[in-house]
Amino acid sequence: MSEATVADTRRLNSKPQDLTDAYGPPSNFLEIDVYDPQTIGVGRNRFTTYEVRMKTNLPIFKMKESCVRRRYSDFEWLKNELERDSKIVVPPLPGKALKRQLPFRGDEGIFEESFIEERRAGLEQFINRIAGHPLAQNERCLHMFLQEESIDRNYIPGKV
Amino acid sequence: MSFFSFGQTAEIDIVLNDAETRKKVEHKTEDGKKDKYFLFYDGETVSGKVNVTLKNPGKRLEHQGIKIEFIGQIELYFDRGNHHEFVSLVKDLARPGEMAQSQTFDFEFTHVEKPYESYTGQNVKLRYFLRATISRRLNDICKELEIVVHTLSTYPELNSSIKMEVGIEDCLHIEFEYNKSKYHLKDVIVGKIYFLLVRIKIKHMEIDIIKRETTGTGPNVYHENDTIAKYEIMDGAPVRGESIPIRLFLAGYEMTPTMRDINKKFSVRYYLNLVLIDEEERRYFKQQEITLWRKGDIVRKSMSHQAAIASQRFEGSASSEKALSQAKEEDD
Numbered sequence: 001m002s003e004a005t006v007a008d009t010r011r012l013n014s015k016p017q018d019l020t021d022a023y024g025p026p027s028n029f030l031e032i033d034v035y036d037p038q039t040i041g042v043g044r045n046r047f048t049t050y051e052v053r054m055k056t057n058l059p060i061f062k063m064k065e066s067c068v069r070r071r072y073s074d075f076e077w078l079k080n081e082l083e084r085d086s087k088i089v090v091p092p093l094p095g096k097a098l099k100r101q102l103p104f105r106g107d108e109g110i111f112e113e114s115f116i117e118e119r120r121a122g123l124e125q126f127i128n129r130i131a132g133h134p135l136a137q138n139e140r141c142l143h144m145f146l147q148e149e150s151i152d153r154n155y156i157p158g159k160v
Numbered sequence: 161m162s163f164f165s166f167g168q169t170a171e172i173d174i175v176l177n178d179a180e181t182r183k184k185v186e187h188k189t190e191d192g193k194k195d196k197y198f199l200f201y202d203g204e205t206v207s208g209k210v211n212v213t214l215k216n217p218g219k220r221l222e223h224q225g226i227k228i229e230f231i232g233q234i235e236l237y238f239d240r241g242n243h244h245e246f247v248s249l250v251k252d253l254a255r256p257g258e259m260a261q262s263q264t265f266d267f268e269f270t271h272v273e274k275p276y277e278s279y280t281g282q283n284v285k286l287r288y289f290l291r292a293t294i295s296r297r298l299n300d301i302c303k304e305l306e307i308v309v310h311t312l313s314t315y316p317e318l319n320s321s322i323k324m325e326v327g328i329e330d331c332l333h334i335e336f337e338y339n340k341s342k343y344h345l346k347d348v349i350v351g352k353i354y355f356l357l358v359r360i361k362i363k364h365m366e367i368d369i370i371k372r373e374t375t376g377t378g379p380n381v382y383h384e385n386d387t388i389a390k391y392e393i394m395d396g397a398p399v400r401g402e403s404i405p406i407r408l409f410l411a412g413y414e415m416t417p418t419m420r421d422i423n424k425k426f427s428v429r430y431y432l433n434l435v436l437i438d439e440e441e442r443r444y445f446k447q448q449e450i451t452l453w454r455k456g457d458i459v460r461k462s463m464s465h466q467a468a469i470a471s472q473r474f475e476g477s478a479s480s481e482k483a484l485s486q487a488k489e490e491d492d
């Protein structure tokens with residue numbers, strides 16, 4: 001290699017990192033757990049609710065910690081709102097399991113323990129995926145879903 | 161080949177005068193194969209001989225003239241019928257008549273202008289070739305010799321770095337810097353990414369080199385993008401204040417110089433694409449054009465020879481003689 005000038009491959013100068021930035025908590029902390037399924041009601045009017053607990057340090061969320069109860073149809077509502085109002089590709093929800101709701105099944109149908117666990121895991125994956133999306137974070141429906149006691153289906157959709 | 165004539169046919173062979181000494185380079189053909197061709201630069205003379213060998217001894221070859229052409233043309237794949245010739249030179253070798261025996265004709269195209277680099281792409285091809293033709297009433301006899309042309313540049317006077325702050329409001333802010341805006345084909349891209357704000361969960365970051373070939377004009381413009389390289393520069397989650405270095409050696413990738421609006425027919429441009437991928441496989445990217453140019457090899461040879469001569473002044477004669485012979489070996 002007898003080049004007239006050898007390329008300079010030394011690193012470019014960079015600012016040294018502030019130690020509080022290096023060792024402090026990261027600015028992207030966001031954790032949402034979906035757990036504690038509870039079946040409410042009797043007979044044909046039964047339904048399952050899940051606790052949705054969020055912990056975050058993102059400034060876009062008003063509350064740094066929140067805990068609400070939601071059912072499957074609430075997740076469906078959120079998915080529909082996001083598909084209509086935002087430009088993002090919304091991840092899939094776990095299945096509706098209509099077959100499980102038919103009568104004359106040998107098992108508990110949609111109240112079967114293994115099914116509830118499967119659904120819980122799917123809902124947790126769904127909400128974590130969507131809550132981390134920068135565009136979804138601008139939608140009022142997401143904030144209402146995560147941080148308000150109950151969902152007002154007559155709300156005015158919009159951006160935060 | 162005519163099976164029904166018992167007349168005469170001939171074989172043409174084009175041989176360059178400097179075939180022994182002229183360098184050959186590899187060039188991709190349209191079907192992706194690589195072949196070696198003689199390398200020429202702008203302004204160089206193209207000279208040689210055309211050997212016409214008669215196939216059937218004793219018979220005469222009647223012809224309407226023999227000529228040789230030097231052609232530079234652009235061929236758009238979606239418009240094959242129209243070849244756009246930007247260089248077209250012709251030399252007549254023989255007037256119409258008869259050839260009684262095999263003959264050799266000399267030709268010279270002096271200081272030929274070769275303004276563009278040879279290029280074989282996805283939708284367009286630019287090529288240079290010599291074509292010898294024996295014109296006949298029914299069917300001509302033709303032979304082509306393809307050559308490759310490289311366009312050289314020198315170190316640009318102005319070569320500013322690229323430095324920019326980009327991001328998504330309140331989510332991700334980065335400052336990226338590349339040490340130059342113009343790189344030669346064997347250069348190194350040295351840069352860095354500085355994180356100002358990280359509110360998303362980044363999994364890794366890569367830098368891609370994208371080649372964009374543009375053909376057509378006006379409403380019929382067509383872009384063909386090809387990712388030449390993908391190079392991971394970071395694995396893991398960065399935080400505010402971190403700097404990630406970039407060092408990307410271009411010599412390992414097959415690239416051409418940047419070609420802008422060649423003969424108003426096509427362009428070949430290169431872009432650096434910085435891509436960040438988060439935990440949910442979402443991609444955030446920033447594309448930036450860079451200019452690629454071809455540096456000549458000629459400088460290298462004379463430098464090593466000069467360096468060897470220079471060493472004579474400082475070392476004993478034995479070692480300097482060894483250096484000189486080594487330099488001569490490198491030149492050959």
